[in-house]
Amino acid sequence: MAVAFSEKTKERFKAILAKYPEKGAALLPAMWLAQKEFSVITPEVEEYVAKLLGVPLVRVHEVLTFYTMYAAKPLGKYHLQLCTNISCTLLGAEDILEHLKDKLQIGAGETTPDKKFTLSTVECLGYCGTAPVLQVNDDFHENLTTKKVDELLAKLK
Ligand code: FES
Incomplete structure (x- = not known):
């Protein structure tokens, strides 16, 4: 099944986008939303976020691998x-x-x-x-x- 935000998260995403002059600037909060929604940022989630924001996939991957607040593999409770x-x-x-x-x-x-x-x-x-x-x-x-x-x-x- 394709990765997609729930309707509730889509609304939160729209509210976040409204705070930024251009979509790409919302990368960090969008990734945080993705993490909350999917628990882990898999390659499919990275691709989904990149498409949503119209940014290169490598930008999403750079953020994922730089900041420890994002999880690339499942975490414990x-x-x-x-x-x-x-x-x-x-x-x-x-x-x-x-x-x-x-x-x-x-x-x-x-x-x-x-x-x-x-x-x-x-x-x-x-x-x-x-x-x-x-x-x-x-x-x-x-x-x-x-x-x-x-x-x-x-x-x-
Ligand atoms: S060195 Fe700053 S919180 Fe640990």
Whole structure:
């Protein structure tokens, strides 16, 4: 079946387009809509978005592979994105990463067999003042410690 937005998402897409002087400028929010609609941005979804906006397919692919907020492969129910940039690393992100790997029994870029957790390492999340930071779906967890990670995982399991 061909990829297409639902009627509700088409309306949201129209509202987004109205905010931009030209369609191509709406690429990032259009891709976000696509991700919300389809969960993962497959090559078919990339093609659909490119056609909708009249932009080259390579532009969509560049955005998909540059920004960690977009998923090119299926994610677990909870996407754990640990910042491993300088402030977070200086304040213990490496220990947090090892702890997460140990607790979840997966490596960075992997999903648990039950599809509950995907673990990723990402660049600066913009919370350097309260590093180390973990983004779980749309929520941010700051001043992380291994104890806080354990509490968080216990809540999510
Ligand atoms: S370095 Fe981790 S939030 Fe900025």
